[in-house]
Amino acid sequence: QQGWRANLPPGPLNLPIIGSLHRLGSAPHLSLAELARQHGPIVYVRLGELPTCVLSSAEMAKEALKTHDAALASRPTLCAAQQLFYGSTDIAFAPYGPYWRQVRKICILELFSTKRVQSFRSMREQEAAHLVSSIRSSCRVGEVDLTELLGPFANGLLCRVALGKNYCEGGEYEREFKRMLEEYQVLLGGFSLGDFFPSLEGWLNLITGMASRMKKTFEDFDRFFDRVIEDHRRKSKVPGGENHVKDLVDVLLEIQSDGLEQIPLTMDNIKAIILDMFAAGTDTTFITLDWGMTELIRNPRVMKKAQDHIRSKIGHKEQIEESDLQELDYLSAVVKEIFRLHPAAPVLIPHLSMEDVKIGEYNIPAKTRFFVNVWAIGRNPKSWDNPEEFCPERFMNSLIDFKGQDFELLPFGAGRRSCPAITFGAATVELALANLLYHFNWELPPGVRPEEFDLTEVFGITMHRKEHLVVVAKPYN
């Protein structure tokens, strides 16, 4: 594929360079950042059969996600999303159109309104307390595999928020649900060849075995959701149940039975939306915390400063609560720095253009995929001094935030397709991190040096570290 030239309509086009699928390697944000270093902040690559545009500077991201927000608000069809999300009728993978607009509105106004996010506050606090106590139990017997504990924290919280109870812990579904979640993260994360060669999709998925794996996982989840919905129906009939905090399934079932939506919500739509919450909300939270702790342990100066800051502001307390966080300005700078260096979805979820657009000096035709390499943007020396350095101080006297207005920092994206759960996600990360830093002093196991950390990442829509973070946790107080 080397030397392939973009075959696009006439115009000031000559987009800089063309790559091909094999050049992406195991961490696409790295190879795409390398292409940007060589050829500039807008690059046109051909991935398999698909024309794709990669943007790698704050200016280009602003043009795409602000100036052309509406034109770029669709998503390409992905095999896994079609199979696992009831024909892409969730929120994250639904193409732009009346259905997506409706479910996005439900998401913003009902599922993640300020009031709803507030109603989940005690769940976040209880799950953070549970995380602290699991670390306490593990550290009595020696080193702690923090990665092993952060995953269940993110899954457990999402289970309670979305389904009303932690199906990953105890009870009849425990092992089964954990296994399903793992398999589905693998299927969604691992790319399917068929996504890049649409004309051969059916055949490729058959011979790679993806088709049968996806079918099985889909059926397992579907049966599981039938049981969850049945549980909710039974619960709603129990007298006195009206005081409980509504979970997301409760809210969606209520919207369905009110029947006020233009496009009636089917049971499959509800299942797709709930599944989306696990896809979009668990890995992102876990990865941010895992990378955050990795950076802090690699940077003892920042770790100590953050701990001194939290401990001096909080004094003696059993647990840090969300109301304590407002005072912790250095901690919020630490969180921004983690988001800058380690955005959980380094090239966002791919966008698809619905009409021709002009970005920079290039005309780009409709039906092009767009990757916004927010990982590269967070490390672009044009936007950041010493970009590779983990230095939260850069945010201390700065107004830059991650809410989608500052295009040099986009861990949640920006515009119409940006993360609708940004307040929930950020609150969870900040609270968990505050508790981890407050309750423990962290050290590396004897003989391990910070510079020896293997920082390799695993390929997927979200970007895990390959190695687990194994550390020594010493309870403070």
Ligand code: HEM
């Ligand atoms: C630290 C935590 C999180 C991060 C860093 C994060 C980041 C992102 C990013 C980068 C996108 C894609 C934006 C784009 O393609 O332009 C996204 C979309 C989305 N996120 Fe989050 N997210 C987080 C937590 C959550 C949580 C907790 C939920 C729900 C429980 C959630 C639900 C969604 C949904 C439904 C979308 C799709 C929006 C759409 O396509 O309209 N996210 N998120």
